[in-house]
Amino acid sequence: MTLDRPRLAAALFALVACGDDSSGRESASASATAGITGLTGITSASASASTGSASDGSTGGSASSSTGGASASAGSASAGDDCVSNDDCPPGQHCTSFTGVCVDEGGCVLGEDCEGGFVCERGECSIGGDCGAMSFEITKLPPNLLVMLDRSGSMGGEIDGKTRWDIAREAVGGLVNDYNAEIRFGLDTYSACLPGGCSAGTIVVPIADNNAGAVTGFLSDKLGEGSDDGQGQGNGGINYLCDSGDPETSTGKSLQAMVGEPSLQDNERGNAVLLITDGGESGECKQGTDGPSAAGELLAQAIPVKTYVVGFSGDVNETELTAVAQAGGTDMYYQANDLDQLGMAFQEIAKSVATCDYKLDEVPPDIKKIFVFFNDDPMGIPNDPNDGWVYDPVSNTIKFVGGACTMIKDGTVYDVDIVYGCNAPIPG
Structure with a gap:
C-alpha cells in the first residue's frame, strides 16, 4: 500500500522534534499531556499528537505489511496473529480494522487502525494527528x-x-x-x-x-x-x-x-x-x-x-x-x-x-480552536452564550450556561474535556 507523507501538526505547548535517522527517514512527534482536576469526578487524561513515518524513495513513501505482521517507523506495536474479526483474537485483544492483527484493547499497528482524530503512538491509539491536540488542566471554581x-x-x-x-x-x-x-x-x-x-x-x-x-x-x-x-x-x-x-x-x-x-x-x-x-x-x-x-x-x-x-x-x-x-x-x-x-x-x-465555571491552566491563543466535551461524547458542547459554554478572557475561565450548566449541577456529567486543536474528546 502507498501512504501519503504525514503532516506534522504542532500541539499547543508541546515539544517538537525533527531529525533524519540513518536510513534517511524523517520522523517527528508532538505531544501534550494534562490531567484534569475539579469537583465533578473528572478523570485524568492525556493528549498527544504524533506523525507516522514514511520511507523516502522514488515512490514518495511507502509502508508494507506481510502475513502475520505489519511495520511502521513510528507508533507501531509488535504484530500478533492475523485476524478478520474480534472473534479471531484471544480475550482482552481486538482485531485492528486496517492491518488485521490481534492487539490489546486500544492498541494499533498503523495509524489507519485508529478512529479519526487519533494516531498510533507506541502501539496505542491516542488523540492527535494533523489537528494537534492539548487537553487543558481545569479546576472548578x-x-x-x-x-x-x-x-x-x-x-x-x-x-x-x-x-x-x-x-x-x-x-x-x-x-x-x-x-x-x-x-x-x-x-x-x-x-x-x-x-x-x-x-x-x-x-x-x-x-x-x-x-x-x-x-x-x-x-x-x-x-x-x-x-x-x-x-x-x-x-x-x-x-x-x-x-x-x-x-x-x-x-x-x-x-x-x-x-x-x-x-x-x-x-x-x-x-x-x-x-x-x-x-x-x-x-x-x-x-x-x-x-x-x-x-x-x-x-x-x-x-x-x-x-x-x-x-x-x-x-x-x-x-x-x-x-x-x-x-x-x-x-x-x-x-x-x-x-x-x-x-x-x-x-x-x-x-x-453553585456555578459551572472552570479555570484553565493556560491561556488559549485562539478561542476558535477550543472544543468541549461531556462524558467523552463526540457530539461536544457548543460555544453558545445561551445553552453551551462561553470563554471569559479576564479570568481565563470556561463558563457553562443553560442546559450544559444544568447537567453539571444535576450530577449527570462525570467527565469534562476541554481540548485545544482537535474536535474530539480525550478518551478515558
Whole structure:
C-alpha cells in the first residue's frame, strides 16, 4: 500500500522534534499531556499528537505489511496473529480494522487502525494527528456564599417546641454539609449586639474552601436563648441571641458593611450573601441606609454580590424582603415557616448559587480552536452564550450556561474535556 507523507501538526505547548535517522527517514512527534482536576469526578487524561513515518524513495513513501505482521517507523506495536474479526483474537485483544492483527484493547499497528482524530503512538491509539491536540488542566471554581443569620431576640420564638434560632442553626448545618465541596461558605451573625443597638453584623466564620466543619463548629454551642450582650453563659453553651432591649434587626447596616468585603470581591468566582431573618428591619436601624439600598450597593460593585433572602416565620414583612431580594439581583425572597421549608429554600438557593465555571491552566491563543466535551461524547458542547459554554478572557475561565450548566449541577456529567486543536474528546 502507498501512504501519503504525514503532516506534522504542532500541539499547543508541546515539544517538537525533527531529525533524519540513518536510513534517511524523517520522523517527528508532538505531544501534550494534562490531567484534569475539579469537583465533578473528572478523570485524568492525556493528549498527544504524533506523525507516522514514511520511507523516502522514488515512490514518495511507502509502508508494507506481510502475513502475520505489519511495520511502521513510528507508533507501531509488535504484530500478533492475523485476524478478520474480534472473534479471531484471544480475550482482552481486538482485531485492528486496517492491518488485521490481534492487539490489546486500544492498541494499533498503523495509524489507519485508529478512529479519526487519533494516531498510533507506541502501539496505542491516542488523540492527535494533523489537528494537534492539548487537553487543558481545569479546576472548578466554587462560588463564595456568606450566610448572614439574624440573632435578634425574636429568633427565640418557638415553632413546634424549638426556637427559630435552633431550627435555623440545624438547617444551616444541613446546607453547608450538603454543599461543602460546591460552595465556599462563611458565616455572619447580626447584629453585633453592641451597646446602643443597630450595630452591623460580624463575620464570625471567614469564607473558605470546605468550610462546613468551621460553620457547624461555631454554631454548635450557640443557644437560642437571649442575653444582654449575646454572650451570656447558658445551659451547655452561650445564650447567643441579642436581647439587649435596643433595636437589633440591623439588616441594612449589616448588608452595607459587606460592601468592599475582600472575601466577597473575588473576580474569579461568583459572590453572594444569604440573608436569613424572622422579621422586618428595625425602624431605628434604617438611618443612613436600609435593606434594599444596601443590597443594591452590593450588587452595583465592579465585582457584584447578589443577595438571597429567606424570611423565616409568619411575622416577616413580605414587601420589605421582596424589595431586598429584587435590589440584590435575585428577584424574590423565599418564605419558610418550619424546618422542612427552610431546608427546601436553602436547597433551591444553593443550586442557584453553585456555578459551572472552570479555570484553565493556560491561556488559549485562539478561542476558535477550543472544543468541549461531556462524558467523552463526540457530539461536544457548543460555544453558545445561551445553552453551551462561553470563554471569559479576564479570568481565563470556561463558563457553562443553560442546559450544559444544568447537567453539571444535576450530577449527570462525570467527565469534562476541554481540548485545544482537535474536535474530539480525550478518551478515558
